[in-house]
Amino acid sequence: MSVSGLPFDDFRVLLQNLPGPDPHALVAARERDSQLTKPPGALGRLEEIAFWLAAWTGRAPAVNRPLVAIFAGNHGVTRHNITPFPSSVTQQMVENFAAGGAAINQICVTHDLGLKIFDLALDYPTGDIATEAALSERDCAATMAFGMEAIAGGTDLLCIGEMGIGNTTVAAAINLALYGGEAEDWVGPGTGSHGELLERKIAVVKQAVDLHKDHLNDPLEVLRRLGGREVAAIAGAILAARMEKIPVLLDGYVVTAAASILKAANPAALDHCLIGHVSGEPGHLRAIEKLGKTPLLALGMRLGEGTGAALAAGIVKAAAACHSGMATFEQAGVTNKENGHSH
Ligand SMILES: O=C(O)c1ccc[n+]([C@@H]2O[C@H](COP(=O)([O-])O)[C@@H](O)[C@H]2O)c1
Ligand SMILES: Cc1cc2nc[nH]c2cc1C
16 A cells, blocks of 8 residues: 555556566467477467467466465345345355365366465445445455455466355446446346346446446446455456466456456456356356457356356366477477478
8 A cells, every 4th residue: 555645546556557468488389389289270279378378477388376266255235135145145155165065166176276265354244335335445455455465375377256145236336337338238147136136136236336427437436336345356366466477267247347447447457367257147248248358168157156267277277288298290200291200
């Protein structure tokens, strides 16, 4: 935080000074790819993923310490009775993650991914966005700074997930603020809001964006007024990963909304991120299109907790393994000339 000035000042400076990709590592990866024992381009998107890893790590593509970080928060807006599950489920699921009983635990075991849970003041829900700001500037900046620490233990691929009853409502409000359109374009069922629950969810999102409308030209104001603690921490984690040359896999609707805040502040802010999957939440595909990205997977999942990003990490690991482990034509003696030496 700044010695003088406002809590967001350092983030504003950071957002305008993000490092770019490493051109040398990218050229080296393209050069090696052209020598591997496969027809040019035959590994399709896996080749693009290897190049992306090289560009954003500045090294030969490798994934040795992948990490899933789950950020958990609670939301004052749930007082409007807009979700089928109570806010107490956030803490209960955090305990389930710790005990190894959630879907994300099984995917982490499957793909050999580390898992860290960051619960963010679950006993202190954010302000109700329909009637006040979710967070003060000070609290929002401090939570972003906390999120930046997610990578402190070291990782070379960060998969970002979240847990927070009510957070598909705040994600919808963020998207409506950033992209416009109708509340109905961005509000979906989340964990299963239909009928009157869904109608109230739509009304609350409209009310929230209307209440804060004079302040929504500034992406960090969108974050603190309409977001939540896990949303702020995710924004911080994505920024920290960029500074530390760590590629990022984004998960579903809520993580994408958090990421969109950064993109609104700097169009290049998400160039080190891929979208792990498109979730079943109807607004997710629309939000992904606004980011100009193509998700790696489409499995009809709508769970959150990092599950889509973690599944995609398996593909990213395979892309790195192919790039680094395959033989070159020369090494394998594969050639397209009869009895010749070159391909
Ligand atoms: O990632 C998604 O696209 C996604 C879609 C629907 C629900 N969720 C999860 O469900 C919770 C939020 O849903 P809700 O209905 O309480 O707003 C939160 O814990 C998210 O991880 C996540
Ligand atoms: C049970 C349950 C598990 C979740 N995981 C992510 N969000 C969730 C929401 C609920 C309700």
